[in-house]
Amino acid sequence: MSLLLLFATVVLALWGTGLIWFQGPGRAGRRTALAALWLAWLGGCVLWGWSPQRMATAWGLWLASLAAMLCWWSGLRPSNARDWADDVARPLHMQPLGPWSRGRQRLALERVRNFRWRSEADYDPRWERRSYDLARLASVDVAASYWMGPAIAHTLVSFGFDDGEQLVFSIEIRKRRGEQFNALAGFFRRYELALVAADERDILAVRTNVRGEQVHLYRVATPREVMRELFVAYAREAEALRGQPRFYNTLTANCTTIVWQLARRVGARLPLDWRLLASGYLPEYLRDLGVLTPGHTLEQLRAAGDITARARAWVAPPQADDRAAGIAFSRAIRAGMPPLPAQATENTPE
Structure with a gap:
């Protein structure tokens, strides 16, 4: 005893x-x-x-x-009323546009982030209202941003539309002003959760160009109906957090496990796996599920999807408006990535 x-x-x-x-x-x-x-x-x-x-x-x-x-x-209670860092200060808000029907859903998102970053402390804060026709969804990419060795990566999900526009959803800690992330603190209810929707030119480029992280993109084979449902699940999760804040947890409520939970919620059959916790190995998990671009090894997809150098080298086209520049950035960082076969994103049978 x-x-x-x-x-x-x-x-x-x-x-x-x-x-x-x-x-x-x-x-x-x-x-x-x-x-x-x-x-x-x-x-x-x-x-x-x-x-x-x-x-x-x-x-x-x-x-x-x-x-x-x-x-x-x-x-200890989570709160939406703290002195938040600028990049997570405004919670995402969803507004349906007109009646929703199967296969055609339109919505607007308030407070989509589109910052222009020069450094971590020097940036132009921009929050936008954007509307989306989910019938025009064309792709889903998973981004893995490596910031602390091969086992640890931040997971982001980017939705692509048939006109070239991309929107990224990212589960993050909602940092207070001046606060830095500590993985151990995430076990002790130190941070609230934030769900950020952002332009790729903001949320991917800040990681490659400002924070010095290495970012890889992987195209994921997803039926279009599941794309729509997952997009809406993200938006509804943001609404839920806006009404009822939650704590981040390094183990159970982080950038990868919540994506897994949302995907399971819309019917995806995703088994539990240790690589959901060691998120740097998430690409291996996706490979074993058989949802990455066929006909290529993981090593080939990893090399082709390494957007780090392309993002750092990109220069905005002269006289391009902001939307056109964002689309140009998204296309440039995907140069050399093999496309999925067309049938991989067709709707599942009724």
């Missing part, structure tokens, strides 16, 4: 220390002192309970400590 108490205390100590560090009051010095007091308290419980005669008392103190931490944890 003493060894069990020791093991349970170590687990509680680690969790409680993380909670104090990421959610405790004050600056780092105060949180360090509180964490030290917490560890000293739990260590005292173990020493007190090492004697069989005091084991019951020690377990009682341990349970009281757990209850106190759980009360604090359960009292």
Whole structure:
């Protein structure tokens, strides 16, 4: 029993220390002192309970400590009212346009992001209202943006229309002003979720050109009806977050697992897999599902879909308006990517 108490205390100590560090009051010095007091308290419980005669008392103190931490944890509430960083300041809003019918759906999205980035701190903030006819959806691409080694990538989904326009959806943390992402903090309800819809010239180029990340695009074979349903699922998820904020979680509610949940919600048969957590290996997962461009190895698709150099080299055409420039950027970064066979995006039978 003493060894069990020791093991349970170590687990509680680690969790409680993380909670104090990421959610405790004050600056780092105060949180360090509180964490030290917490560890000293739990260590005292173990020493007190090492004697069989005091084991019951020690377990009682341990349970009281757990209850106190759980009360604090359960009292943490997500909010939509904080001093947000500019790039996640405005929540996406969907407006249906006219009656919706199977195969033809029109909607407008308010607050589509279309920033012009010169650096992380130097940019022109632009939020736009855009309307979409989902009958004109033509493609779905998955982007993997590598920022911390081969196992970790940010997942984005880009929807393409038959006129060349692209719209990207990205699940992100909703950073407060001046805040930086910490994967450990994501386990302790530190961040709210944000669902960003953005132009590729914004959300992909900021990663390649400003943040120095390596971005790969993969065309995914998706029936057009599923494309429409997934697009609408994203928009509805944004509406849900606008009404009821949620916490980001590094393990269960992140940029990849929520995409997986949305795809399952519209009927896609996607098995659970460890690569949903190690998102840098998501392309291998998609290959094993058989949804990538056939006739090419993953290595060939990875090389052809590496848009990093193309995005950095792209220059806007002279006198092109903003929409035309965005379409030109999307076409330029796809140069050399093999297309899917036409039948891969046909509607499924009724």
